[in-house]
Amino acid sequence: MSAVYDLKREVEKPERLTGGHRLCAGCGAGIIVSGVLRALEKEDRAVIVNATSCLEVSTFMYPYTAYTDSFIHSAFENSAATCSGAEAAYNALKRRGKVEGTVKFITFSGDGGTYDIGLQSLSGAMERGHDMVYVCYDNEAYMNTGIQRSSSTPRFARTTTSAVGPVGKGKKQNKKDLTEILVAHNIPYAAQTAPIGNFRDLHTKSYKAIYTEGPCFLNVLSPCPRGWDYPMAKLPEIIKLAVDTCVWPLYEVEEGVWRLSYMPKKKLPVEEFFRSQGRFKHMFLKGNEWMIEEAQQYVDQKWERLLERTDA
Amino acid sequence: MSNCLSGNEAVAYAIKQINPDVMGAFPITPSTEIPEHFAQYVADGEVDTEYVTVESEHSSMSVCVAAEAAGARSVCATSSCGLALMYELLYIAASCRLPITLACVNRALSGPININNDHSDSMGARDSGWIQIYAENNQEAYDNFIMAVPVGETPSVRLPVMTCMDGFITSHAVENIELLETDAVRKFVGEYNPENYLLKKENPLAVGPYDISPYYMEHKVMEAEAMKAAKARILEVAAEFAKISGRHYGLFEEYRMEDAQLALVLIGSSAGTAKAAVDKLRENGVKAGLIKVRVFRPFPGEELARALANTKAVAVMDKSEGFSANGGPLFAETRSALYDLKDRPYLIDIVYGLGGRDLKTEDVEEVFGRLAYITVTGETGPVYTHLGQRQRRR
Missing domain, CATH: 3.40.50.970 (Thiamin diphosphate (ThDP)-binding fold, Pyr/PP domains)
Structure with missing residues (x-):
């Protein structure tokens, strides 16, 4: 990668996730995958791994694959172990002179496959130190099965298993902080990013993750028009609001050094993010003002802590 | 070496x-x-x-x-x-x-x-x-x-x-x-x-x-x-x-099956014990034999049926419960394989050895005894039983 990021030049590279896949319009996953894979050097090959997910069933429905690189999916909870197996094969075959060139190993899994059912597999692979990148495209619920809450779903969000009614207030618990869990693995590189603006943040972090030796992790916010309930054209706006409200701060931790990637010019109130999506609609009903207050307090606390850690 | x-x-x-x-x-x-x-x-x-x-x-x-x-x-x-x-x-x-x-x-x-x-x-x-x-x-x-x-x-x-x-x-x-x-x-x-x-x-x-x-x-x-x-x-x-x-392997091993009238079908290390029992029974003139299934998948159904075609009574010994209420998995496969024979032997299932319960040569002899009894009476009795159960106190 040259020193200056140039979106125009980057998008001239051949797409490694081709059009014609079956992801919804307005979904974050497709642009995240294209964005991450664009950071691969042209001459390098990749083995792409998916957990079972919307992404997987939309990009590799027999007999068509949307990937130009080699690809493997096996199950829901084992994408990290799967990636580590492919990487182990590469090391073995390389040692025995049976494979040519550079091959990179990149996993994409949703939050269900990462925060929940795949956490053990991910932790194991990171601890073992495989040279791989694990990308979580975080849409904050089990979208492939029809919008059920995961440990990534934020507090108060409505899902089909965190219902809203006279008693139910949406999800009861706060979102698990997965990026911090990965940082605690002392891996060489972990970052939180999003496909925002000209994709510079996603691109540079993807490049670092792919070309830093050892296990690297990217947590990427991935809005879902069906689960979050927004008009599909609003995708970029929603990502921007998540970042500017500090609901989804952009930062990276490189060899233990925390760095803030983006400081909002003006930190917006969280309700602006909540207002953009149907899943938070009940928070704006009369009598539910406390929800927004508590959510704001939580985001502020997390943000302050991040600022302390990054010395920003 | x-x-x-x-x-x-x-x-x-x-x-x-x-x-x-x-x-x-x-x-x-x-x-x-x-x-x-x-x-x-x-x-x-x-x-x-x-x-x-x-x-x-x-x-x-x-x-x-x-x-x-x-x-x-x-x-x-x-x-x-x-x-x-x-x-x-x-x-x-x-x-x-x-x-x-x-x-x-x-x-x-x-x-x-x-x-x-x-x-x-x-x-x-x-x-x-x-x-x-x-x-x-x-x-x-x-x-x-x-x-x-x-x-x-x-x-x-x-x-x-x-x-x-x-x-x-x-x-x-x-x-x-x-x-x-x-x-x-x-x-x-x-x-x-x-x-x-x-x-x-x-x-x-x-x-x-x-x-x-x-x-x-x-x-x-x-x-x-x-x-x-x-x-x-x-x-x-x-x-x-x-x-x-110099070592020969088939889908299963036939032990003293040439003229066997009573036979066991089982899998694994119990074959050693069963062979000893077969030898002893043979010394006493009992036409006993053993089939040790080596390849379970693919299941050698036709071959097994041929090997058992001339027997009179067979005990399948399952070292796993299948909870089918109808016998263990080896029994189900074997009985299915024998169905196409014109003259079928009597067939029973003995579930044994669960959780490391020992199988002794006397146990095997007892099973052969049951087979002999079946051939004499023509009555199979309970088809699916468990070997060596301690008495339950009431």
């Missing part, structure tokens, strides 16, 4: 001689010694296998699935709950047509938790699309693992192979066995050169699609055809193996 080795050591030694590309390793009693011995081979530089010490059996099989798909010969070992945890991936390995070799050291499944031998673990996985080959003793455990590699990797087969041996009885007992020279083993298994694999430069490969109804069934039928094709290939490989080892 002759050596004194436990079953686990023998299999670990076979893996060392094969020097696979990748091994997924996770401990579980009684298979733990296999990855332990192998770790030492790695540490001593005797192999250059990529040895991946995962955090669960689920990941161990996931590593093998991906590594094999990537073009690497991959192996692992497990037992009991470890195999159960792999369950999801066993089907995936078979359906992706990945010839992984797994040493299953048979142990009872929880619960209640029990570390001793029975066949409930591998029998639970019998319909997962894996070839299953069972050993009676250490020698067979060693030989089976080596033969499993070329069987699974045959292009018309391309199925994973599970080689099974009885936990503790075989895995931990030390016996004299004949080992092959490493060069002979390497030559026998050859290089693993699949046609397509993830790391192939010229032709990227996609593995593990979402498979829709118009295609899924065709893929399952292809898998079923591969399992059928495996039967002939297992015999071919056994014939090739006999040339380098």
Whole structure:
């Protein structure tokens, strides 16, 4: 990668996730995958791994694959172990002179496959130190099965298993902080990013993750028009609001050094993010003002802590 | 060369001689010694296998699935709950047509938790699309693992192979066995050169699609055809193996079956005990015989029916409960196989040895006694029973 990021030049590279896949319009996953894979050097090959997910069933429905690189999916909870197996094969075959060139190993899994059912597999692979990148495209619920809450779903969000009614207030618990869990693995590189603006943040972090030796992790916010309930054209706006409200701060931790990637010019109130999506609609009903207050307090606390850690 | 080795050591030694590309390793009693011995081979530089010490059996099989798909010969070992945890991936390995070799050291499944031998673990996985080959003793455990590699990797087969041996009885007992020279083993298994694999430069490969109804069934039928094709290939490989080892293997072993009127059908180490009982009964003029099933998947139904065609009464001995309320899995398969015979022998099922319960020669003699009684009275009595139950206090 040259020193200056140039979106125009980057998008001239051949797409490694081709059009014609079956992801919804307005979904974050497709642009995240294209964005991450664009950071691969042209001459390098990749083995792409998916957990079972919307992404997987939309990009590799027999007999068509949307990937130009080699690809493997096996199950829901084992994408990290799967990636580590492919990487182990590469090391073995390389040692025995049976494979040519550079091959990179990149996993994409949703939050269900990462925060929940795949956490053990991910932790194991990171601890073992495989040279791989694990990308979580975080849409904050089990979208492939029809919008059920995961440990990534934020507090108060409505899902089909965190219902809203006279008693139910949406999800009861706060979102698990997965990026911090990965940082605690002392891996060489972990970052939180999003496909925002000209994709510079996603691109540079993807490049670092792919070309830093050892296990690297990217947590990427991935809005879902069906689960979050927004008009599909609003995708970029929603990502921007998540970042500017500090609901989804952009930062990276490189060899233990925390760095803030983006400081909002003006930190917006969280309700602006909540207002953009149907899943938070009940928070704006009369009598539910406390929800927004508590959510704001939580985001502020997390943000302050991040600022302390990054010395920003 | 002759050596004194436990079953686990023998299999670990076979893996060392094969020097696979990748091994997924996770401990579980009684298979733990296999990855332990192998770790030492790695540490001593005797192999250059990529040895991946995962955090669960689920990941161990996931590593093998991906590594094999990537073009690497991959192996692992497990037992009991470890195999159960792999369950999801066993089907995936078979359906992706990945010839992984797994040493299953048979142990009872929880619960209640029990570390001793029975066949409930591998029998639970019998319909997962894996070839299953069972050993009676250490020698067979060693030989089976080596033969499993070329069987699974045959292009018309391309199925994973599970080689099974009885936990503790075989895995931990030390016996004299004949080992092959490493060069002979390497030559026998050859290089693993699949046609397509993830790391192939010229032709990227996609593995593990979402498979829709118009295609899924065709893929399952292809898998079923591969399992059928495996039967002939297992015999071919056994014939090739006999040339380098002098040891002969079939789909099952017939022991004193030539004129047998009463016969047992069973799997694994109990065959040794049963053979002793058969010998004793023969001395007393009883026409007793034994069939030790070696290959359970693919099931040698036609061959077994032929071998049992002239018997009068047969006891199938299942070392696993199937909870079908209709007999164990070996019984179900055997009875089904015998259905096409014109004259069928009487057939009973004896479930025995669960959770490491001993089988003694007297127990086997008692079973033959029941068979003799059946042939005299023509009354089978209860078809499906459990051997050696302590009296329940009321």
